[in-house]
Amino acid sequence: MKPLNVLIISLLCAAIALVAPVSAAPADVTVVSSSLDPSVLMKGDTATLTVVVQNNGAEPVAIRNARLYGAEVVPLSDPYPSVGELGAGNSKTFTFTVQAGRREGTFYPTFVLDFRDGAGSLRYPVPVQVEDTPLSASVISKPDAFAASRTADITVRVGNPRPNAASGVQVIPQGSGFSVTPTGGFIGALAPDASGTVTFNLTPTAETDVTFRVVWRNGINTHTTDLMLPVAFGEDKKQADPVITNVEVTPIAGGYRIVGDVMNAGLESARSVLVTPGAPATPIDPFRVYVVGTLDSDDISSFEVTFTTDGTVEEIPVVVEYRDDDGNRYTSTRMVGLGSAPAPIDEQREDGGFPVVGLIVVVLVALGIAGAIYYSWKRT
Numbered sequence: 001m002k003p004l005n006v007l008i009i010s011l012l013c014a015a016i017a018l019v020a021p022v023s024a025a026p027a028d029v030t031v032v033s034s035s036l037d038p039s040v041l042m043k044g045d046t047a048t049l050t051v052v053v054q055n056n057g058a059e060p061v062a063i064r065n066a067r068l069y070g071a072e073v074v075p076l077s078d079p080y081p082s083v084g085e086l087g088a089g090n091s092k093t094f095t096f097t098v099q100a101g102r103r104e105g106t107f108y109p110t111f112v113l114d115f116r117d118g119a120g121s122l123r124y125p126v127p128v129q130v131e132d133t134p135l136s137a138s139v140i141s142k143p144d145a146f147a148a149s150r151t152a153d154i155t156v157r158v159g160n161p162r163p164n165a166a167s168g169v170q171v172i173p174q175g176s177g178f179s180v181t182p183t184g185g186f187i188g189a190l191a192p193d194a195s196g197t198v199t200f201n202l203t204p205t206a207e208t209d210v211t212f213r214v215v216w217r218n219g220i221n222t223h224t225t226d227l228m229l230p231v232a233f234g235e236d237k238k239q240a241d242p243v244i245t246n247v248e249v250t251p252i253a254g255g256y257r258i259v260g261d262v263m264n265a266g267l268e269s270a271r272s273v274l275v276t277p278g279a280p281a282t283p284i285d286p287f288r289v290y291v292v293g294t295l296d297s298d299d300i301s302s303f304e305v306t307f308t309t310d311g312t313v314e315e316i317p318v319v320v321e322y323r324d325d326d327g328n329r330y331t332s333t334r335m336v337g338l339g340s341a342p343a344p345i346d347e348q349r350e351d352g353g354f355p356v357v358g359l360i361v362v363v364l365v366a367l368g369i370a371g372a373i374y375y376s377w378k379r380t
Helices: 003-018 356-379
Strands: 029-037 046-055 061-069 073-075 084-086 091-100 105-107 110-115 121-125 128-130 136-141 152-159 166-174 178-181 185-190 195-204 208-218 221-231 242-252 255-264 270-277 290-295 300-308 315-323 329-337
Touching: 029 110, 029 121, 046 061, 061 073, 061 091, 091 128, 136 208, 136 221, 152 166, 152 185, 152 208, 166 195, 178 208, 185 195, 242 270, 242 315, 242 329, 255 270, 255 290, 255 315, 270 300, 290 300
Parallel strands: none
Antiparallel strands: 029 046, 046 091, 061 084, 061 110, 073 091, 105 128, 110 121, 136 152, 152 195, 166 185, 166 208, 178 195, 208 221, 242 255, 255 300, 270 290, 270 315, 315 329
16 A cells, blocks of 8 residues: 555544544433422412423533522422433433512523533523412301300302412311310312312300411421301200190189190291299199190190199299200290189188098088978978
8 A cells, every 4th residue: 555545544544533423412411391389379478380391313412510590489309419310311300499478470580401522502591480368268158147055057169269379278267265176177189269168166165366377288298277257145046935825724622724736937946835823823733844745846736734822822933944955945935824713622721620622522411411400300
C-alpha cells in the first residue's frame, strides 16, 4: 500500500476517534404529568405533589438534580441532589411534600430539573389550587319543642360544597345537659356536591345548646365545622292530650260517683292512662283509681271514680296521669263542680248510732206489725 493511502486512512481513524458520542438534547426531556393529593388544598394543608418527566430522545440524558420552589405553596421536602441519567424513552417520577399558605387562589410552584455539563435547566410551573370552603351542616328534622327527659329525634345533614372529595366524614354531638345515642355518626366519603345524613336520639335534662361537630379529612389534613342547636323547653304540638268530657256526678252512700269519657286529642299515644279524683277529694272504693290503659290518637274510653269530701267542697279535680313512649310521666286535670249534685246519702248518724237506712227499715217493720195486730184485734 502506498504511503499516501496509509496516511489518509490514519487521519480518518484519528478524526473518528476524536468525535464525541451522540446524546439526546435536554429539549427532549419534558414534564408529561403532575398531580396533587389532595387535588384542592385548604389554608395550611399539607399535600403530596408528584411530577413525572420523560426522555423522548434516542439517547440518555444526564440530570444533575431536581427541586421545587414557591412562595404561597411552600415545599417541605428536600430537593433531589443527584438524579443521574434518564434513558431514552424512559420516565422518572419526582415527589415533593408541599404546604399551602394563608391565601386562597391558584398558585404555581416551579419544578426545576438541572442538567449536567452546563446543558441548562427545565422549568415547569405546577398549578396548585387553594380553596378554604368547609363542609356545610344543617338540622333537617327536630321537634317543634323539647321537654325535659323526653327523647327527640334530631337529623343532621352534611353537604360537600368543595370541588374535591372529603373523606372520613363524621358528626359528634358535644355539650352538657343532655344524653344522646349514638355518641357519634359516621357518614364516610362525600364526593363534590354530595351529602349524607345521620340521626341522633337526644334526651335533654335542662335547657342547653348542643354542638354538632362535623369532622372530616382533606387528604391527610383534619378539619372541623360546628353546628349549634339551641334546646328550649316548650309544648310539643304532637304530644298526647287527654281530654275529659261527658262528666256526670251522682251521690252514693258516703260520697260521690263521677262517670265520663277521656279522649286523646293529641297526635301521639298516651300510655298507662289512669284517672283519679284529686285533693281535696278522698278516693273511696270501689273506684279509687280507674285504669284506662293506652289511648292512641283519637281514641276514647269511659271511666268511673268514687270519692268523698268534707261537705264544704264545691268542686274537685279529676286527674289523668299518663306516660309517653319514653316512660316520662305527665298529668292533665279537669275541675268538676259538685254544686248541682244532690247531697250524698249518709250511711250512719253523726253520733255513730244505728244507720239511717236501718232505722227506717225497723220503723216500717214495726208499723207493719202494729197494723197487723190492730187488724186482727178489729176482726175479733
